[in-house]
Amino acid sequence: MASGSMNCARRGALRLPLILAATLAGLVYCGYVMSMEVTGTEHPLAKEVEYLTDPSGRLTLQEILERPALHTFKPAKEADRLTPYKPIWVRLELKFGADKLENRYNLLARQQSLYDIRIYRADANGRYQETVTGDNHPADTRELAQRRYGFLVQPSAQTETLYLRYIGGPGATRFTWDLLEEDTAQQQMRTSYFLNIASISALAALLMFNTGLALTLRKPEYGWYCGYHFFVMLTLLTLDGFGFLYFWPNTPALNERALHVFNLLASSMRVMAIMYFLGSAKFAPRIHRLGQGIIALILLTAAWVAIAGVSNLPRFAAPLPWALSVLYGLTLCAYAIYQRVSLAAYLFLVLLVPGLASFAQAVIIVSSNHPGPFELQVAKVGFLIHTLLFSLCLAARLKLQTESRKQALYDNLTGLPGTTLLQKRFELGTGLSQLEGKALAVLFVDLDGFKAVNDEMGHAAGDQLLKITGERMRSTLRETDTVSRIGGDEFAILLPNIEGLQAAEHVATKLLHSVSEACQLAGGSARVSASIGIALYPSQGEHLETLLKAADTAMYRSKREGKNRYCSSAPRQCDMDKPGLAGRSAGDNYLSRHFEAST
Structure with missing residues (x-):
């Protein structure tokens, strides 16, 4: 397998499509292989918990404990359909072996976008104590000072039952949490922090380079692409918890809005960059006007989310304009390929990279036993590769434009002025x-x-x-x-x-x-x-x-x-x-x- 990947990389050095194919294959392959590695210090919990839905949002732990027959928890595979933005209760029973009683454990969430998290742990007297945190609460309410939400678990000789109530977005309906020994959790946090800083630094360096080109060349596609690049960086920082933890720790209202607003603004600028890159106004004026309409819809939705918050909007109010922008970009590229527009095929493949990388990231988070720090960077690495390849596309287009201008000014055969x-x-x-x-x-x-x-x-x-x-x-x-x-x-x-x-x-x-x-x-x-x-x-x-x-x-x-x-x-x-x-x-x-x- 390794030699095959190396041969593919050599061939990919010659052609952009092969580079893309090899990159995507490597990302997906890496994620699935690493997800099978589980040590004795790491315990994924997605399949070991029981769920209880709370559509009304008024259920309390006291009611659950007093009337267990009425409020029945179900195993993960039998649980009712879980709805985003509605409370989900989880019951988790932990039994530690005698050799584990001296260790401390961290209960860590894999994903962000958890607006309200409440954990109930029994004290020495058997009374449950509530700890509240989440995106809707200040950052100092976190029990563990790190970007991933987590709680401290102290092993006991008796079976310990924990209850969690959480509200999250579409990606947080399942309980993708892990129980890790504290030393292992700290090591993974340090590794994850280093990888995040390295990837964000690389994205920031690329952004500064492309911004310099945009200011020098004054090409609109470079300007729109830099805007897209900037807002995707903000989206990734928000998605990873860095924005909340370091930039606006005392403004939780931004958490519910920031992720979706940044993502929508990035989508609108990506559509603009694609339209200007391909020159759609010339070869597809009607499709170009449709793109302008989609951009207007995205901006109106972003303003709506910024004012009202995503939880107060219809379920698909924010995802639908984003999905339309992705579909429009790919459709426009496909039509440009049909019209034989230069570099349209390369751009089509480049646009697939972040989507496939994000899909691979979601699959890893939901289905793997316990993703490591490297696996949780798949989406970010995919976008980093996407920006590199998009920059190469812009450079190739600039080269074509320069050659076209030269051909218009000079004779190809003699080199004399035309x-x-x-x-x-x-x-x-x-x-x-x-x-x-x-x-x-x-x-x-x-x-x-x-x-x-x-x-x-x-x-x-x-x-x-x-x-x-x-x-x-x-x-x-x-x-x-x-x-x-x-x-x-x-x-x-x-x-x-x-x-x-x-x-x-x-x-x-x-x-x-x-x-x-x-x-x-x-x-x-x-x-x-x-x-x-x-x-x-x-x-x-x-x-x-x-x-x-x-x-x-x-x-x-x-x-x-x-x-x-x-x-x-x-x-x-x-x-x-x-x-x-x-x-x-x-x-x-x-x-x-x-x-x-x-x-």
């Missing part, structure tokens, strides 16, 4: 020309003979020729000039801040000489020439499209008059350099049609 960047530099160049009182020239360059090279030597040689030619033209120009590949074997060149047409013609002459030099390609040597058209700003136009069209027309006049030369859109004679190879015909023009349509 039409978007050409437009931006034209705007900067015209501003500089107006400031300096000089001209700006636009050159349209078409390679003569490129089609023959491409057909005879192959597309790979043609691509290599384009790269070489682009680099030659760039090296011929000034740093302030721009050469851009705008399609096929066509290039546009910006010459800002020049004296006039004569300066542009001088550059065109240098370009003709540079382009016409032989190129050493993979399939042999090849030579091409160039036909160049020149247009000046502002005399031939004030917009890039207009100038490109004028330069394109002048370039075709160069081709008609023999190629390997330049012509200006101004009314003067074309000049020429040495003859070159035959080029393509005027009917092959691509950008002329494009710019006519744009104009």
Whole structure:
């Protein structure tokens, strides 16, 4: 089993889905294997207690003791259905062996969300004494100063009967408590405390890192994700008892509200992060609006819980909006996968991690004999892995966006600026020309003979020729000039801040000489020439499209008059350099049609 897990981890290093699968398998496997380990100092009590329900909430211990036939306790497997937020009575009989009478024991709850806990223990005179604690009472009412609710049990030679009355949320209907020797309990508490601090510290470090990215990049998905991350941290702190014990020990009213309010706020921000991550407004506007409605419902429910408290609301008032948010997030991801949205499949798997980890945690708490400190961290570890993977998804999306912007600005083959960047530099160049009182020239360059090279030597040689030619033209120009590949074997060149047409013609002459030099390609040597058209700003136009069209027309006049030369859109004679190879015909023009349509 161990070697199989290691091999899975190696394969998972290559692909995100395999990482997720291996992680979830490891979490569940770890929980089930560790739950079978029971020592003589640990005694799970879930199956050894008897239950009595109290739907009215008015039953007292005196009534139970005086009328046992009317108030009958039932074993766990025969007990009536237990209802959250209603009192549940538990009777527990303890009989200690002679070798255990010198030890002290702790009776510890596995879960939180216990609003009211009352334990009744018989004193030396056989009278039951009540001790009250729980989330609805200040933290100093705890008998044991630790995050888990617990009580001290002193063994006696006689069978000891304990009664507990408690009220809890949906996860506390069963009596998932344990009886541990005090030394063992203290050791587990120290281990659990260390693990909690380590996991919360790791989550806090990730939150600070992602918050820094959100502030730097100003991406809404990062901001919403950081909000989600923050409120889940508060939820986990509340769920573990740390919030009550250390942050608001004298404000028990927050306990009933904090867990559900934090969880609902986290759910709303998770939905927002998913919507912005996938860009649902673009590919699924109706589903996007549905998500906005679910967010509004969640926020209204959170406000309702904060004002009234969860115990005063209908049973499913708080869980239902949370469940809707989870279902919506997964459904939106599934639809995005269908629409082939980038990274949607990865995000879908990432969203499964915390849910499956929480489910594994709940199964461990309810069904295992006695979960150890490591097993009680499964949900927290699952969320830690979830945040790491979500951060990786955000980083991958940022990388895709950066590459997309680069592709929009630069040509993939030659690395030269594309039409978007050409437009931006034209705007900067015209501003500089107006400031300096000089001209700006636009050159349209078409390679003569490129089609023959491409057909005879192959597309790979043609691509290599384009790269070489682009680099030659760039090296011929000034740093302030721009050469851009705008399609096929066509290039546009910006010459800002020049004296006039004569300066542009001088550059065109240098370009003709540079382009016409032989190129050493993979399939042999090849030579091409160039036909160049020149247009000046502002005399031939004030917009890039207009100038490109004028330069394109002048370039075709160069081709008609023999190629390997330049012509200006101004009314003067074309000049020429040495003859070159035959080029393509005027009917092959691509950008002329494009710019006519744009104009």
